[in-house]
Amino acid sequence: MKKEFRKKVIADRKKLNSESLLENSSIITENLLSLDCIKEAKNIMLYLDFNNEVKTDELINELITLRKIVSSPITLKEERVLIPSQITDLQNGIKIGAYGIREPKQDDSLEVDVKDLDVVIVPAVAYDKNCYRLGYGGGFYDRFLNRLRDDAITIGIAFDLQIFDYIPKEDHDAQLDYIITETQILTPNK
Numbered sequence: 001m002k003k004e005f006r007k008k009v010i011a012d013r014k015k016l017n018s019e020s021l022l023e024n025s026s027i028i029t030e031n032l033l034s035l036d037c038i039k040e041a042k043n044i045m046l047y048l049d050f051n052n053e054v055k056t057d058e059l060i061n062e063l064i065t066l067r068k069i070v071s072s073p074i075t076l077k078e079e080r081v082l083i084p085s086q087i088t089d090l091q092n093g094i095k096i097g098a099y100g101i102r103e104p105k106q107d108d109s110l111e112v113d114v115k116d117l118d119v120v121i122v123p124a125v126a127y128d129k130n131c132y133r134l135g136y137g138g139g140f141y142d143r144f145l146n147r148l149r150d151d152a153i154t155i156g157i158a159f160d161l162q163i164f165d166y167i168p169k170e171d172h173d174a175q176l177d178y179i180i181t182e183t184q185i186l187t188p189n190k
């Protein structure tokens with residue numbers, strides 16, 4: 001059920017042309033930067049995009065300029081663990097890591113304590129309108145988000161084509177505090 005659904009959404013996202021990818025990623029970046037929780041946050045982890053995910057390079061540079069502590073995950077594949085590692089230089093501090101995803105070079109990065117994170121911005125395959133997340137099938141973020149401070153804020157950024165009334169989900173699947181797209185900001189029904 002999850003597997004088929006993932007395949008279909010990833011294929012649809014693959015069809016986005018590079019112009020709309022860039023344009024919608026910029027709009028999503030602006031929407032995100034307008035949130036009070038981002039303005040107030042000191043310590044933010046976000047992903048480095050791959051395969052037509054919402055692009056984050058511009059956002060990372062903007063957050064560094066705003067003097068936030070910015071980190072991205074280093075993926076430990078065997079252990080199924082994400083290690084937040086600080087990024088100070090997006091040009092030179094990045095290498096290709098597990099699954100072909102860019103990640104901070106260990107030598108150039110400092111590990112960030114999970115409990116210090118104020119906001120975490122995650123990638124996904126799809127979301128439902130109640131902010132439940134479907135990932136790529138490794139459960140990495142489901143495990144990772146469980147370790148955050150209770151008051152840490154979790155945000156999904158995605159294109160409209162990734163938002164559905166219903167997605168297949170299980171008890172361990174994470175529900176986020178916000179989903180931001182190029183046209184909407186979703187929060188869970190209380």
Ligand SMILES: Nc1ncnc2c1ncn2[C@@H]1O[C@H](COP(=O)(O)OP(=O)(O)O)[C@@H](O)[C@H]1O
Nearest residue numbers: 002134135136137138139140142143146172173
């Ligand atoms: N918090 C957790 N603790 C232990 N195992 C987990 C946890 N969350 C997910 N898993 C396991 O990880 C695997 C992948 O989870 P799934 O939710 O399907 O992936 P994804 O969230 O990447 O779409 C499942 O076998 C699931 O049981």
Ligand SMILES: [Mg+2]
Nearest residue numbers: 135139142173
């Ligand atoms: Mg999951």
